[in-house]
Amino acid sequence: MPILKIKDLHVSVEGQPILKGVSLALEEGEIHALMGPNGSGKSTLAFALAGHPDYRVERGRVLLSGEDITHLPPDQRAKMGLFLAFQYPPEVEGVRLREFMRLACGDQGHGFCEFQEAYPKAVRRLSLEELADRELNVGFSGGEKKRAELLQAWLLRPRVALLDESDSGVDVDAVKVIARAIRELAEAGTTVLIITHYPRILEHVPPARVFVLQEGRIVQAGGPELARTIEAEGFKAVQR
Amino acid sequence: MKEKTALQRGLTKGIVEEISREKGEPEWMLRLRLRALEIFHRLPMPRFGPDLSEVDLSDITYYLRSVEPVASWEELPEEIKKTFDALGLPEAEKEALAGLGAQVDSEVVYRSILEEVGAQGVIFLPMEEAVREHPDLVRQHFMKVIPPEDNLFAALHGAVWSGGTFVWVPEGVEVEIPLQAYFRMQTQGVGQFEHTLIVAEPGSSVHYIEGCSAPRYTKVALHSGMVEIVAKEGAHVRFTTIQNWSRNVYNLNNKRAIAHAEARVDWVSGSLGSKVTMLYPTTVLVGPGASTENLGFTFARDGQHLDVGARALHLAPNTSSRLVSRSVIQGDAKATFRGKVYVSPEARGAKGHVECSTLLLSPGAKTETIPVLDAENDEVELAHEATVGRISKDHLFYLMSRGLTEQEAMSLIVNGFVSPILKEIPLEYALELKRLLEMSFEGAVG
Numbered sequence: 001m002p003i004l005k006i007k008d009l010h011v012s013v014e015g016q017p018i019l020k021g022v023s024l025a026l027e028e029g030e031i032h033a034l035m036g037p038n039g040s041g042k043s044t045l046a047f048a049l050a051g052h053p054d055y056r057v058e059r060g061r062v063l064l065s066g067e068d069i070t071h072l073p074p075d076q077r078a079k080m081g082l083f084l085a086f087q088y089p090p091e092v093e094g095v096r097l098r099e100f101m102r103l104a105c106g107d108q109g110h111g112f113c114e115f116q117e118a119y120p121k122a123v124r125r126l127s128l129e130e131l132a133d134r135e136l137n138v139g140f141s142g143g144e145k146k147r148a149e150l151l152q153a154w155l156l157r158p159r160v161a162l163l164d165e166s167d168s169g170v171d172v173d174a175v176k177v178i179a180r181a182i183r184e185l186a187e188a189g190t191t192v193l194i195i196t197h198y199p200r201i202l203e204h205v206p207p208a209r210v211f212v213l214q215e216g217r218i219v220q221a222g223g224p225e226l227a228r229t230i231e232a233e234g235f236k237a238v239q240r
Numbered sequence: 241m242k243e244k245t246a247l248q249r250g251l252t253k254g255i256v257e258e259i260s261r262e263k264g265e266p267e268w269m270l271r272l273r274l275r276a277l278e279i280f281h282r283l284p285m286p287r288f289g290p291d292l293s294e295v296d297l298s299d300i301t302y303y304l305r306s307v308e309p310v311a312s313w314e315e316l317p318e319e320i321k322k323t324f325d326a327l328g329l330p331e332a333e334k335e336a337l338a339g340l341g342a343q344v345d346s347e348v349v350y351r352s353i354l355e356e357v358g359a360q361g362v363i364f365l366p367m368e369e370a371v372r373e374h375p376d377l378v379r380q381h382f383m384k385v386i387p388p389e390d391n392l393f394a395a396l397h398g399a400v401w402s403g404g405t406f407v408w409v410p411e412g413v414e415v416e417i418p419l420q421a422y423f424r425m426q427t428q429g430v431g432q433f434e435h436t437l438i439v440a441e442p443g444s445s446v447h448y449i450e451g452c453s454a455p456r457y458t459k460v461a462l463h464s465g466m467v468e469i470v471a472k473e474g475a476h477v478r479f480t481t482i483q484n485w486s487r488n489v490y491n492l493n494n495k496r497a498i499a500h501a502e503a504r505v506d507w508v509s510g511s512l513g514s515k516v517t518m519l520y521p522t523t524v525l526v527g528p529g530a531s532t533e534n535l536g537f538t539f540a541r542d543g544q545h546l547d548v549g550a551r552a553l554h555l556a557p558n559t560s561s562r563l564v565s566r567s568v569i570q571g572d573a574k575a576t577f578r579g580k581v582y583v584s585p586e587a588r589g590a591k592g593h594v595e596c597s598t599l600l601l602s603p604g605a606k607t608e609t610i611p612v613l614d615a616e617n618d619e620v621e622l623a624h625e626a627t628v629g630r631i632s633k634d635h636l637f638y639l640m641s642r643g644l645t646e647q648e649a650m651s652l653i654v655n656g657f658v659s660p661i662l663k664e665i666p667l668e669y670a671l672e673l674k675r676l677l678e679m680s681f682e683g684a685v686g
Contacts, residue, residue, distance in 0.1 A: 050641050053633065078643035090638050094656025103652065104642040135656070152642060 003028040003191050004049075004082075004160050009060035011041075011048040018044040020216035021060070026160060027209070031182070031192045033202055033227060036213035037235045042195045043087055045213065046164040050084040051077050064160065078104075081159030085149035085166050092136040097148065100136055101155050118155055125184075126151045127177055142169040150181040153190070160191045167201035179204030199231040212238045245305040249429070250298045253277060256399050259303045263368045263402075266375060269382075276388035276398025283392040289576070290516045290545045294460050295490050300431040302400040304345045307426075309366075313350065320344055320426065327453070328668060329422055336666075339364040339419040343434055344426050346402040357415055362446075363408040364419055367435050370406030377408055381439055385468035385524075386496045393492045393518075397433050397466045404434030404465065409444040409475075418447040418480075418666070423465070425454035425489065431462040438468070440475035440503075447478040449666060453513070456486035460515070463489055469497035471505050473527065478506040482669045485513035487543060492518045501527030501556070507534045508664050510673060511546050520578060522551040525559035525587075534563045537661040539677065540605075542571030549578030549610075550594075554587040554620075561591070566658045567598040568677065569605035576608045581622060583615040591621045598628045599657050651678045 002025035011019040018041050026032050036042050048055040049062060051074035062070045069077050092100075098119060105115045123132045126147045137145050146166050153161050163182065167175050182205045186192050194201060202210075202224070210226040212219050212235070220226065220238045229237050245262060247255055256277050260270040285292055310316055313330050324330065324342060333340045339353035341364070348366035357364075363374065370378050388398035405421050425432045440446055454461065463485060471477045477497065485491050491514035497505040507521040523532035534550035552561030567575040581592035598607045609626045631653055639649035654677050655662065662670050 050637075052637050073646070074637055074640040075643050075645050075649075078641055084641055086638065086641075090632070090634050092635050092638070092653065092656060094659040095639075095652050100639070100642070100652065103644060103648065156642065 001028055002026055003065055005063040006049070007061045007063070009045070009048065009062065010058040011044055012056050012058055013044060013054060017058070018216055019048065022213070022216070022218055024211050024218055024221065026191050026193055028191055029186070029189060030208040031186050031194065031205055033207040033210045034193055034195045034213055035199070035210060035227065035230055036197060038197055040213045041216045042197070042213055043164055046084055046087075046162050046195055049162060050074055050082065083153050083156055083158035083161045085146070085153055085161065085163040087164040087168070089137045089145045089149055091138045091140075093138055095136045096133060097131065097136050098133055101152060104152070105155055115155075122151050122154045125154060126181060143171060143174040146170055146178060147174060150178055153185060154181055157188065158190055160193070161185060162193045162195065164195045165197070166194070167196060168198065175201060175204065199227045202227045214239065245303070246301060247303040249301050251277075251300075251302060251396075251400065255302055259400060259402060262303065262305075263371075265368075265371060268379060269371055272383060273399050276383075276395050279388045280392065280395035280399055283395055285392055286518065289518050289547045292490065292492075292516070295462060296460075297396070297462075299429075300462055301429050302431055302433070303402055304427055304430045305347045307344045307347070307349045309347065309349050316349065320349070320424070323424065324422070327422065327451070332420065332668065336417060337420050338415055338417045341366065341405050341421040343403045343421065343423045343432075345424075345430050345432065348403050348405070360413045360415075361410040362413060362415055363406060365406050367401070367404040367406050367437070374406070374408070377439065378406060378437065381437055381468060381470050382435075383468070385470065385498055386466060386494050390494065393464045394466065394494050397435070397464050397494065400431070401433045401435040401466065403432070404436045407436075407438040407446060407448060409440045409446045411441040412443045413441075414444065415446040418449050420449040420451070423450065423452040425461060425463060425485070428457040428459055429461070431464065434465045436465070436467045438477055438479070439470045440472060440477050442473040442475060445476040447480070449480040449482075451482045451484070451669070453484050454486045454489055457488050459488065461489045463491045463493070463514075465493050467493070467495040469505060471497060471499045471503035473500050474502045475500070476504045478508070479521075480508040480666065482510040482665070482673075483513055483517070483519075487513065487515050489514045490516045492516075495519065495521040497521075497523045497532070499523055499525050499527065499530035499532060502529040503527060504530070505532045507532070507550065508661070509536045509548070510661075510665060510669065511536065511538045511548055512673070512676060514546070515544060517546045517548060519547075520549040520551055522553065523561065524553045524555060525561065526555050528556045529558050530556060531560045532562070534561070535661050535664055536565040536577075537658055537665070537673070538565065538567040538575050538577075539673070540567065540569045540573035540575040542573055544573045545576075546573070547576040547578070549576075549580065551580040552582070552592060554581070554583040554590040554592065556587055558589040559587055561593070563592075563594045564660065565596045566661050567596075567607060568601060568654060568658065569598065569607055570601040572602075572604040572606075574606040574608075576610065578610045578612070579624070580612040581614070582612075583617060583620050583622070585616045588617055588619040590615070592623070594624045596626045597657070599654065600628065600630050601654075647678070
């Protein structure tokens, strides 16, 4: 049973059409990959799925666990179990990562005591001990920001996690930490969509299914071998 | 019990003499009042800042004793007692304060001081009592930090001042928990002009907190208090104000401190209430190595014009100042920040830092930042930063994508914005500020 279903999604940003009919389905509990060159519309899809107000859905539908979420505000999507790890998480001054996560977990029904236990554990898992009490992403390095996004996913235990370029600009050791967190998320039942333009991360977290996005459309879907083809021959190999 | 005492409206020599007589003042204080009155008649209204044309100085009751002083909360009239209970004053007194004074209209009605603090020689008295009991100590400093010539409202205050507190901390004594005063304007049409004088002897330290409120009346009301602080060698004085006057009050204050060698004066000002405020706490750094920190948080809502600022005057070598302001503006309100750092030719090695950030919560919100950095020698380090912004859509989206509602997300961002100041404010006030902020986020996204 697909947990997330995208049907013929057309999205425009500032009047410019970016997605031109994307359809795909994520199977519950599986790891998926969405690949595509820069500018193919991957981040647009991620933002549109999470409900960013600047990303206008012109046509099509998004179903989460069978429910239409196409026009829901972002907080309601999150409460239904959708999570987006941002490619460029913003730095929010004065807001502490811990406080933010405590509120977010509280909103999603995790108790405070539970959070007190879960937070330090998650922080250790993502090797973020030094950033545990810092302001949200403020002064974090690129890699730290990516790990902090995974930390949030880890704490919120979403049903579906969209991970937008969680491995880009990250060194080899950090990729391993991130990959392990993704595997553990999946093992705990989260359906994962890894969005990337580069197959490196997929060696550590083999996807069951791979989608290729180009110029706002899914041009191919297949098994893990598709990622290997792209690795070997580039995106040219999958142009339609 | 004595009758209520209310003087006629308006300002005349006769009124000033009556105030003085009512208080049983010594001759020197009466002379000071009359001199201030003369100066008042000569001075113009302020030539900068908000529109004050609505303030009719001839239509104010300058003195009203509406409530008799009492020794315990229980003896206060029911209405006043309820107000103070609701403000949590009796609890705060028990749990967190070294001393507490409460003023209603023109007079202090309640005062207490912890026995052990009193035993250290600390004086904490209503101003009138101090004038009678410690004339030499008071006379030496009273209206010397801010003379009546300084401006119209200083002169007016000098003529009609009533109530307020005198604090004297002996050499080397550190008062570890705060002293607090609470000011209430209870009666329609009555002005409040309390005078606070704090003298910290060498090496001493004290934290003084003042809060204020008033019921809302239709008639314009005037509050024009004065705070004078003298921090002697190596002393540390921290003065916190949380101003939450009702929105018919013109709040036109004078606050100034003198910091001697190695002394430190910190101002923390939360400006929330009033219709119009003019408030520029100033530190005059007269001794080498003196320093000051001036933190302001301004929250202006519909119909308010809060004209605030901070000044540091460096008159001695190696002095330093840090002026930080955070303003949040909602509706059609206006907030102005005037940050001034002056460095004299003698003040070599002075360091000054002015930082002012404003968050606009609505399209109609207005703000103005007026920094003045004026150095008369070359060996100084002065810096100024100012930012004005709205709540970023991307920040809001980010927080909401984790399940926070729009309201919660805004509240978190605004609280984060003011957190550098909020963390310096006593907890019970900080919680109240947070609550007020959270109540006013509609239509704030830009």
